[in-house]
Amino acid sequence: MLMGKIDHAESTDQNSMQANVLFEIRMPRLLLGLLVGAALGISGATIQGIFRNPLAEPGLIGISSGASLFAVLIIAFETFLLTSLSAWLGYYILAFGAFVGAGLTAFLVYRIARKNGRPNVTTMLLAGIAINAFAGALTGLMTYMSTEQQLRTITFWMLGSLGGATWDNLLAIGPFICISLFILPFFGKSLNAFALGELQADLLGMRTDRVKRWVVILSTLAVGASVAVSGIIGFVGLIVPHTVRLMGGPDHRFVLPGSLLLGALVLTLADVIARVSVAPIELPIGVITALLGTPIFLYILIKDK
C-alpha cells in the first residue's frame, strides 16, 4: 500500500510537471509564434502594397536595422549600464531597447521622406537604404568591439528565436501586435487602388498620405514588438505575401488576411522544426525560415510558370 501511495504521488508529480511545461513554456511559445508570424506576414504585405513592389518588406523602412542596433548597443554596454540592476530587468531592457530602436529608425525614415508635408515613397525607400546601411555599420562596429560572450548573445539575437516566450512577454507585446493585426486588414481596398499608381488612387478618393502613414505606423508597431522578443526573423515578410498572391491573386482584401494566417502558420511550423530537427539543440528560427522557405518558394514559382 505504501508503494502504491508512493507511485501515485510520483505520477501526479509527473502529470503536474507535464502540465506545467505545457502551460508555462509550450503555450506561450505557440502563441508567440502565431502572433509574430501573423505580424510579419501582414506587415510584409502592406509594405509591398505601399511601395507597389513585391520585393519590399518591413526591413526596408529601417525597423530591423534599428532594432538590431539598439539591441547590440545594449548587449555591448550591458555591464556598463546595469551594474545596479538585476538580470531580470536586463532582459527587459533588451526587448524594450529593440522596440524603441525599431520605432526610432522607422520614424526617422518616415520624416526624411516627407516632401511638402506629404510622404514620398521613393524617398522613403532611399532613406531606408541609407539608414539601414548606417545602422548596419554601427552594429558591425559594436560587434567588432564586443567580447566572446557578447558575440554569442548578439548572434543568437540576430538569428531569431522564439525561445524567450513567457506569459509576461506576451502580455507586454501582445496588445501592440494585436492592434496592428486587427486594423491592417482594413486597408485592402486602398492598397488595391495603390496598384494603379498614387495619383489614380488619390483621384479615387483613397487618401494615399493617410494610408502610407498608418501602414508605416502599424507595421512598425507589429514588427518592432515582434523583434523585441524574438530577434530578427527574416524572409517571412517577403515570402509569405508572395505565396498568398500566387495562391489567390493580388486582391489585397484577400492577400492581407491571407498573409496574416499563412505567416502565423509558417512561423509556428518553422518553430517546430527548429526545436525538433536537431533535438535537444534548438536551431535559430531565422535560419529555418530562410533554409526551408527558399526551396518551397522556388518550387511554387517554377510550378506556376
Next chain:
Amino acid sequence: MLRVEKINYEVKGRKLLKDITFQVRKGEILAVLGANGAGKSTLMGVLCGEKKPNSGQIHFNGKLLSAYDAATLSKCRALLSQQQQMTLSFKVEEIVLMGRYPHYKNTPTAHDYKVVAETMELCGVTAFADRDFLSLSGGEQQRVHLARVLAQIWDSPDALLLLDEPISALDLHYQQKVLAIARALARKGFMVVLIVHDVNFAAMYADRILMLKHGRKLFHGTPVEVLAQKEIYTIFSVESNVIMNPRTLKPYVQLEEMEIDLELFR
C-alpha cells in the same frame, strides 16, 4: 462649368503656367494644344489636383475646386493618363471595378456591376473581362483604363473628364473611337479637357481649342477660329496649309513636309 482664373504655377523658379484663364462649359470638349513643354501636362496636373497652383483659382460647378472634399470629387472628376505602370496581375474586370471604389464601401452593388459592364462594352474590352491585365497589349490596357475612368464618373451629371494624351498608344480605329466616346459623353453633359498631339483630331472632335506656348494662353476658340496657318506656325513652328472640309465645315490642316539641308550630314 469649369472656370480657370489666372492660374500661375512655377517650380524651382521656372514659371510653367502664366496667368492661364479659360472656361469649359457643360457639354463641351476642350482640346489643349501646344508644343512639348508648353505647359499642357502641367495644366492637367493642376486640374486633377496633383499640382497646387501658386496663384489663381479654379471654380468647378460653382464651387472652388480646393473646397471640395476628396470623396465628392472622386465621383465627378476622373483622369486618364498617358501610360500607367502596373505590376500586379489583376483581372481586367477587377481593374474596371476599381473605378467604382468611390461609390461603394465594401462590396460592389448590382448597379456598380451594371456600370462596369456598360463602360467595358463601350470601350470594347468585354471580351477581356477575365483575362490577366498584364497579358494585354498597350493599347488594350489603355482601353481598360478608359473603361475604369468612365465607370468612375458614369453617374455624375456634371462630371469633368480629363484625358491626357489618351490615344498615343492606340491604333487608328481606337484613336477615333476614344475621341468619339469623349464627344458622346460631352453631348451627355460631361465636360472634357483633352490633350492631343494631332491637330486634325482636335479639329474633328473638339468644340473649342486652347493653344499654349511657353506656359501662356495664346489662342482660345473654335477650331475654325484658331486653326489657321499663322496660329499653327506660332504654336508649332511648322508650315501648313489649312483648308475647309466642305462636308463637315471643319478645318483640315495639311502639313508641309520639312526639308533638312543635306550639308548638315556631311
